[in-house]
Amino acid sequence: MIILKELKNFTDGTSSEIDIKNYILEHPEDIEKMSARELGKATFTSAASVTRFCKKLGYKGYPEFRFKFMSELKFSTGKNNENIELVATENVVTIVRKVTEIQKRAIEETSESLSFEKLKKITKDIHNAEIVDFYAFDLNYYLTQYGCSQYFHARKKTNTYTATNMQAINALMSDEKHFAIFISHTGENGRLVEIAKILKERKTKILVITANKNSTLTELADDYLFASAPKTFQEFLFPAFYSSVKYILDILWGIEFSMEYEKNIKLNKVYDKIGEKALWGLLKKIDLGYTK
Structure with a gap:
């Protein structure tokens, strides 16, 4: 946060320069689109005053200052132990920074908890399974749809259902040839717990992705992966x-x-070819050039 610190510590300038400084700190999201002339007009000063102000801070001029200022706003994240919450005075800049920081911290903490040996074991089980079944409810269901879509591109058959009865029936039809992936923030969803019990009886291996390492679902699972949600x-x-x-x-x-890799690349090339010809349409006399 070098530039922000420089601005806050800038106290010995002229009255015009102090006005420019205050405007930048109070309206950071506007600076990206403003020229020196526009900033001068907004602060009742001039483009020349803006340029002098930027040079006092050690920059060649306003364009260099603006570029580095916006880069810092977008990519600087502050203290890692800082709470992140919405407030009534949010603007575009603070939202961008907070969301960037959220995803960065969540992924870093998740990455730190991953075991390479556990990942090797889990991915081997997934690869050996004929079908991967996803189980989740509410908003987590959309993550299962994403997972299914990704696995299709790796030639892996997958299932996911939003209705409780369909998930239960799917579990009852499962066996050791299936692999089940549960997504649950708390790991305590009662419906998922009952479905996991069914899968245990059906001898289906279970992976739970959760933010709660000590949950009912993790106790029922063959493996679990920790997903951070500080x-x-x-x-x-x-x-x-x-x-x-x-x-x-x-x-x-x-x-x-x-x-x-080679088989999956071939499948996806064929998929692209179909898309270019007649995406979602009836295919006639198209040489797919792909066999299982």
Whole structure:
């Protein structure tokens, strides 16, 4: 936060320069689109005053200052132990910075908890399974849809259902050839717990992705992966968990895709070819050039 610190510590300038400084600190989201002339007009000064102010801070001129100022706003994240919460006076700049920080911290904390040996074991089980079934409720269901879509591109058959009865029936039809992935923030969803019990009886291996390492679901699972959702994120709790789970799903999918890379690349090239010809349409006399 070098530039912000420089601005806050700038106290010995002229009255015009202090006005420019205060405007920048109070309206940071406006600076990106403002020229020196426009900033001068907004502060009842001039483009020349803006240029002198920037040079006093050690920059060649306003364009260099503006570029570095906006870069710092977008990519600087502050203290890692700082609470992140929404307030009534949010602007575009603070929202961008907070969301960037949320995803960065969530992924870093999730990454730190990952065991390479555990990932190797889990991805081997997924690769050996004929079908991967996802189980989740509410907003987490959209993560299962994402996971299914990714695995299709790695030639892996997947299932996910939003209705409780469909998830239960799918579990009853499962066996040791299936692999189940549960997504639950608390790991204590009663419906998921009952479905996990069914899968245990069906001898289906279970992976739980959760923010609660000591939950009922993790006790029932063969393995679990920790998805970070720090309480310091306040209102951003679910976005943090969502980012963490997506990060884990991307890792699992990436390993699966690489195991049979050439075959998967071939499938996706054929998919692109179909899309260019008649996406979602009736295909006639198209040489797909792909066999299983």
